[in-house]
Amino acid sequence: MLASPQPSLSVEDYLQLEAESLIKHEYINGDVYAMAGASDTHVTIALNIAALLRSHVRGSGCRVYIADMKARIEARNCFYYSDVMVTCDPRDQETSTYKRFPKLIVEVLSDSTEAFDRGDKFADYQILESLEEYVLINTRHQRVECFRRNAEGLWVLQYYTPETHRFELHSINFSDTLAALYEDVVLEPTLSVSEE
Numbered sequence: 462m463l464a465s466p467q468p469s470l471s472v473e474d475y476l477q478l479e480a481e482s483l484i485k486h487e488y489i490n491g492d493v494y495a496m497a498g499a500s501d502t503h504v505t506i507a508l509n510i511a512a513l514l515r516s517h518v519r520g521s522g523c524r525v526y527i528a529d530m531k532a533r534i535e536a537r538n539c540f541y542y543s544d545v546m547v548t549c550d551p552r553d554q555e556t557s558t559y560k561r562f563p564k565l566i567v568e569v570l571s572d573s574t575e576a577f578d579r580g581d582k583f584a585d586y587q588i589l590e591s592l593e594e595y596v597l598i599n600t601r602h603q604r605v606e607c608f609r610r611n612a613e614g615l616w617v618l619q620y621y622t623p624e625t626h627r628f629e630l631h632s633i634n635f636s637d638t639l640a641a642l643y644e645d646v647v648l649e650p651t652l653s654v655s656e657e
Contacts, residue, residue, distance in 0.1 A: 593632035
């Protein structure tokens with residue numbers, strides 16, 4: 462994400478900007494940030510998980526959104542583009558350019574956004590009472606990190622790796638193989654310690 466050098470925008474002005482812009486921007490409390498493009502690996506993983514989830518929720522009343530749909534976190538005055546989002550709340554059919562009640566959010570990690578996805582973005586997503594799971598998918602290793610909100614409201618992490626063979630998303634009662642998730646994916650090179 463790259464900061465945009467314009468003055469603070471209202472929500473209404475931001476939504477108008479997005480309707481007319483050729484590039485996507487995330488919105489954080491009046492500031493807008495241009496979204497960078499994604500790699501082949503990133504796009505393939507996002508498409509794979511979206512296709513698996515779409516097939517799974519078909520006919521259930523839940524909807525899967527990929528890349529171009531914004532999640533609105535009103536309490537933090539921000540809009541984020543997640544890689545994949547699932548909402549099962551009928552109130553989300555009231556808005557066509559953003560959703561307020563996601564049940565599941567998936568982010569595919571990239572070098573430029575990983576710290577933000579793990580940090581401030583996740584902290585903001587946690588404000589969403591509807592959110593049950595937040596999933597981070599690695600592009601350098603076959604690894605899925607699934608954060609689940611437990612009965613006490615705490616976020617508990619479960620890792621899935623090739624040794625587990627499968628991964629599970631409890632929020633939508635879904636399970637599949639890591640092989641299906643990483644189908645046709647060429648993993649990105651791992652950074653050496655000196656590069657990090």
